[in-house]
Amino acid sequence: MRFTQTPQGRKPLKLTLLAALCLLPAWALANADVEKNIANSGNWAMQAGDMANQRYSKLKQINTGNVGKMQVAWTFSTGVLRGHEGSPLVVDGVMYLHSPFPNKVWALDLDSQRILWKYEPRQDPAVIPQMCCDTVNRGVALAEGKIFLQQADSTLVALDAKTGKLIWSVKNGDPKLGAVNTNAPHVFGNKVITGISGGEWGVRGFLVAYDINTGKQLWKGYSTGPDNEMLVDPNKTMTWTDGAMKPVGSNSSLSTWQGEQWKTGGGTTWGWYSYDKALNLVYYGSGNPSTWNPAQRPGDNRWSMSIWARDLDTGMVKWVYQMTPYDEWDYDGVNEMILADINVKGKPTKALVHFDRNGFGYTLDRATGALLVAEKFDPAVNWASHIDMRSGKPVRDPRFSTAKNGPDVNTKGICPAALGSKDQQPASFDPMTQLFYVPTNHVCMDYEPFKVDYVAGQPYVGATLSMFPAPKSHGGMGTYIAWDAGTGKIVQSKPEKFSVWSGALNTAGGLSCFGTLEGYLKCVDAKDINKELFKFKTPSGIIGNVFTYEHRGKQFLGVYSGIGGWAGIGMAAGLEKDTDGLGAVGGYRELGQYTELGGSLTVFALPN
Amino acid sequence: MKQFIPSLGLLLLFLHGSARAADSEPLYRVEGGNQVDSQTMKGFRTWRAAACDRCHGPNQEGLVGPSLLNSLKILSKDDFVKTVTNGRLEKGMPSFSASPMVMDNINQLYAYLKGRSDGAITQAHVQEMK
Numbered sequence: 001m002r003f004t005q006t007p008q009g010r011k012p013l014k015l016t017l018l019a020a021l022c023l024l025p026a027w028a029l030a031n032a033d034v035e036k037n038i039a040n041s042g043n044w045a046m047q048a049g050d051m052a053n054q055r056y057s058k059l060k061q062i063n064t065g066n067v068g069k070m071q072v073a074w075t076f077s078t079g080v081l082r083g084h085e086g087s088p089l090v091v092d093g094v095m096y097l098h099s100p101f102p103n104k105v106w107a108l109d110l111d112s113q114r115i116l117w118k119y120e121p122r123q124d125p126a127v128i129p130q131m132c133c134d135t136v137n138r139g140v141a142l143a144e145g146k147i148f149l150q151q152a153d154s155t156l157v158a159l160d161a162k163t164g165k166l167i168w169s170v171k172n173g174d175p176k177l178g179a180v181n182t183n184a185p186h187v188f189g190n191k192v193i194t195g196i197s198g199g200e201w202g203v204r205g206f207l208v209a210y211d212i213n214t215g216k217q218l219w220k221g222y223s224t225g226p227d228n229e230m231l232v233d234p235n236k237t238m239t240w241t242d243g244a245m246k247p248v249g250s251n252s253s254l255s256t257w258q259g260e261q262w263k264t265g266g267g268t269t270w271g272w273y274s275y276d277k278a279l280n281l282v283y284y285g286s287g288n289p290s291t292w293n294p295a296q297r298p299g300d301n302r303w304s305m306s307i308w309a310r311d312l313d314t315g316m317v318k319w320v321y322q323m324t325p326y327d328e329w330d331y332d333g334v335n336e337m338i339l340a341d342i343n344v345k346g347k348p349t350k351a352l353v354h355f356d357r358n359g360f361g362y363t364l365d366r367a368t369g370a371l372l373v374a375e376k377f378d379p380a381v382n383w384a385s386h387i388d389m390r391s392g393k394p395v396r397d398p399r400f401s402t403a404k405n406g407p408d409v410n411t412k413g414i415c416p417a418a419l420g421s422k423d424q425q426p427a428s429f430d431p432m433t434q435l436f437y438v439p440t441n442h443v444c445m446d447y448e449p450f451k452v453d454y455v456a457g458q459p460y461v462g463a464t465l466s467m468f469p470a471p472k473s474h475g476g477m478g479t480y481i482a483w484d485a486g487t488g489k490i491v492q493s494k495p496e497k498f499s500v501w502s503g504a505l506n507t508a509g510g511l512s513c514f515g516t517l518e519g520y521l522k523c524v525d526a527k528d529i530n531k532e533l534f535k536f537k538t539p540s541g542i543i544g545n546v547f548t549y550e551h552r553g554k555q556f557l558g559v560y561s562g563i564g565g566w567a568g569i570g571m572a573a574g575l576e577k578d579t580d581g582l583g584a585v586g587g588y589r590e591l592g593q594y595t596e597l598g599g600s601l602t603v604f605a606l607p608n
Numbered sequence: 609m610k611q612f613i614p615s616l617g618l619l620l621l622f623l624h625g626s627a628r629a630a631d632s633e634p635l636y637r638v639e640g641g642n643q644v645d646s647q648t649m650k651g652f653r654t655w656r657a658a659a660c661d662r663c664h665g666p667n668q669e670g671l672v673g674p675s676l677l678n679s680l681k682i683l684s685k686d687d688f689v690k691t692v693t694n695g696r697l698e699k700g701m702p703s704f705s706a707s708p709m710v711m712d713n714i715n716q717l718y719a720y721l722k723g724r725s726d727g728a729i730t731q732a733h734v735q736e737m738k
Contacts, residue, residue: 129695129702134672200659410733448733452657458707459659464733466666 030277031189031212033144037091042550044090047139047184048426049505049547052339053274055428056506057548061555062606063509067523067534070604073556074113075539078104078599083543083564085424086139086184087503088601090549096142096161099599100564101128101135101152107164110551117164123153127175130201130457134564136182136543138272138424143187143212150181150194156210158192168215172196172208177457179203181270188275188282189312191218195269195284199332202264202290202460207273207282207308209315219315223267223286223303224253230303231315238319240371240392245319256300256325264454265297266290267304271334272426276350279367281309281318283337283352288330292418293449293462294403300325305333307354307362309369319369324358325393328402329383329447330418330463331358336426337366342434344372344486353485355427355438357420358394360387363485375488377481378421378440380470383414402447402463410448417445417467419566423501426545427483430506430526435491436483437512437526439500442470443477480504480514482529494529498591501565503545505557515542515559518594521602523557538602541595554605562599563591636719639737641730644723649736651720654713658704667732668724672700680725688718 030051037045041058048055062070078084080099088097094116095108102123107116128135131152141148146167147159154173157166172194173179178201185194191209199205205223210216221231230253238245239252253262267286274283286308289301305324310317324331338353344363352366359381363373374387383401384394398404400414419441427438445467452462469477478496483489502515506526511533513523519541523534544560637645644652655661663673670676680688692714695703704710710717723729 125697126695126703128697128700131700135700200662450653450656453709455707455709458704458709459662461659461662462657464656464661464666 030275031143031187034142034187037142043092044087044547044549045142046089046186047086047141047545048272048274048336051188051275051277053272053336053426054338054340055426055504055545056430058508059548059550059555060507060509061550062507062511062548062557064511064525064533066606067509067511069606070523070534070536070557071607072536073603073605075603076108076113076601078562078601080104080562080599081564081597082562082599083134083136084560084562084599085136085543085545085565087545087547087560088558089140089142090547090551091142093551094161096140096147097601098137098140098149100137100562101131103137103149103151105140105147105149105159105164107161119149119159119164121149121151121155121157123151124175127153127180130175130178131180131182131197134566136565138182138184141185141187141192143192146212148185148187148192148212150183150185152180152182154179154181154196156185156192156194156215158212158215170210170215170217173198173203177201177203183270184272186273186275187212191312193273193282195271197268197270199266199268199287199290200459200461201457202266202454203268204263204265205267205269205286205304207269207284207310207315209312221310221315221317223269223306224257224262224265224301226254227251230317231310232317232320237317238369240321240369243390245368245370248320253302256302258298261297264290264460265301265304267306269334271424272336274337274339275312276339276366280312281366282312283307283309283339283366285333285335285337285354287332287334288327291452291460291462292330293407293452294326294328295407295449296451296462298326301327305331307333307337307352307364309366321364321369321371321392323356323360323362323394326403329358329414331356331420333357335420335422335424338427338429338436339366340429340431340485342486351485353429353436355422355436355483357416357423358383359416359421360394361483361485361488363488373485373488377438377483377490378416378442378470378479379490380415380442380444380473381421402449407449407451410446412446413444413471414447415444415470416441417443418447418465419443419467419499423566425501425543426503428504428506428512430512432508432510433482433526434486435526436485437504437506437514437529438481438483439502439504439514440479440481441477441499441501442473442479443467443499444470480524480529492529494524501543502559505546505548507548513546513557515544515546515561517541517543517563517591519561519563521546521559521604536602536604539600540598541591556603556605558601558603560599560601563595563597636723636729637737638723638728642734643737644720644729644734646736647716648719648723648729649734650713651716651718652734654709654717655720657709658707663700668721676721677725680721685718689714692717
């Protein structure tokens with residue numbers, strides 16, 4: 001397949017950022033220390049490498065010409081089974097690693113790979129089942145000499161980056177009620193931002209900011225409920241309405257729920273957050289409304305399933321956009337918001353790009369929240385024909401409406417499955433090609449909702465479903481795609497046997513790298529993603545994110561392996577449909593032929 | 609994965625579970641592999657409401673949690689009740705002692721899962737016998 005050329009007239013990203021920096025108002029403080037660390041491309045200073053969630057590195061020692069010679073430089077076992085998501089951080093010769101529950105953290109000296117310190121919190125094992133079905137953790141943050149860890153039991157801790165000693169800790173939720181954490185904390189300004197998990201326990205989602213020095217809560221904005229608790233100003237918070245941005249008005253959430261259902265209505269916030277310093281806005285998504293049985297919660301269920309822009313200083317919502325009003329399929333909206341300055345329909349735009357679980361790739365104006373592009377990034381998507389660009393709402397196909405078909409009816413052949421055309425596995429943006437590289441799931445489902453009662457601390461799911469590879473396709477359950485967010489088109493698509501559940505990395509060496517559930521680390525040519533330039537089988541399936549750094553003049557590229565997560569273990573052991581009519585049902589089960597549990601880091605480099 | 613399905617197919621089965629071997633009441637009744645008595649139906653509803661499938665798989669064949677098709681061949685009824693009530697926290701099995709739905713229907717849940725494990729209930733998704 002031919003690759004489209006970079007459109008003319010686009011400014012290189014570096015220049016655009018520079019221009020943005022010059023225009024900065026005095027009060028915008030991204031956090032000088034983190035910015036300094038990011039500016040040194042030898043570091044991998046944040047989970048996405050930067051605050052814009054771009055997952056792009058300027059390093060180019062390893063490149064399209066020599067990546068084929070890459071070898072394993074060293075490995076590290078975490079000693080933990082279960083799913084390994086996220087990645088280590090590297091700053092100034094020290095690597096900071098994390099593990100799934102029990103959430104161990106290590107600092108490694110990169111000269112010797114010696115462990116400088118290790119932190120292992122004591123957590124009530126009762127939290128483990130509250131995280132069903134896997135105890136993943138997506139990594140730590142580092143700023144001003146402190147490591148921030150968001151533990152499973154919802155405790156957020158700050159550790160001394162030199163010693164691993166606890167500096168402060170704060171309780172972020174009640175795990176007995178299912179309010180646990182899997183997300184990485186993010187430092188923007190003098191704040192550490194975190195969210196909450198538990199959409200399948202009826203947890204009411206929120207985004208919260210703590211002072212990085214003291215752990216003091218500075219603001220907290222809920223996803224649902226009264227305006228003041230969401231930090232929504234009815235007159236100033238804007239949303240896409242009839243083709244323009246308009247104020248949300250009073251009770252924008254309350255009016256879309258029956259009674260007090262918003263209190264157990266979900267909208268959790270366990271994804272990757274991003275930040276635009278010039279606009280001083282934090283971006284993230286909110287998850288599914290609880291329960292999965294739509295019949296029990298009529299209404300749009302605002303603001304579940306939404307893209308949010310909050311002011312970093314106050315938490316006030318500048319704008320919000322709901323992608324899937326009245327969710328009927330568990331299409332969580334938590335996936336990352338990638339901030340990039342690109343041409344959108346020919347016009348240079350400060351864009352926010354988001355690949356939603358619902359299978360649509362959205363491009364919004366990140367300053368105003370205006371909806372610019374919304375197109376399917378997997379052709380299999382069938383629950384909606386398209387997004388009506390005037391209302392911003394999906395146009396649903398009634399055949400796949402689990403609400404219309406009602407409880408105790410099995411609605412068949414819905415694409416995508418609940419795990420979405422893409423889940424949390426973050427995509428990358430390459431300023432050289434101006435394209436987005438997206439690890440996707442190519443999976444459909446049957447979905448049967450049923451009535452369920454809310455009991456505090458008990459699962460509040462209310463649907464059973466079975467998943468299978470997208471029919472009438474390449475037979476696999478994943479693709480790796482290159483996406484043009486300016487036009488909403490798939491530029492190139494690389495079929496994969498299993499869901500691609502690993503975060504992508506692009507580099508100035510012309511590479512795009514990702515892991516597979518079988519355990520391969522793959523690097524492809526960013527200009528032709530079907531050209532596999534490197535492939536290596538790591539010890540276990542990969543659901544972690546690829547990262548890169550430089551140490552003493554040498555570039556390294558690494559990734560966690562350790563199968564797990566929803567895609568991993570779930571699919572490995574269990575997928576079976578009652579009716580085997582679709583031909584590729586054995587697909588995920590076959591994963592068991594490739595991989596076993598076990599967490600380790602594999603680090604690659606070119607031979608000396 | 610389907611070897612456990614017996615060839616008994618459409619026969620009306622009266623099976624005696626181990627826990628009730630001394631009783632005259634069968635543990636569960638099943639017809640055609642997926643039509644069950646009202647008590648076993650309650651067991652299925654409990655299985656569903658407690659979202660057991662998230663760990664044990666939609667067909668009890670195991671996911672993060674073990675296959676109940678296998679486990680119920682080994683576990684005694686008492687062990688089953690203890691495990692569900694207290695959980696096995698380290699392994700990720702929650703305690704359902706605070707769930708009225710599960711506690712009130714634990715015998716029915718056992719009957720349903722035992723029927724699945726025995727191979728008598730051939731489909732996870734059952735319906736109530738008319």
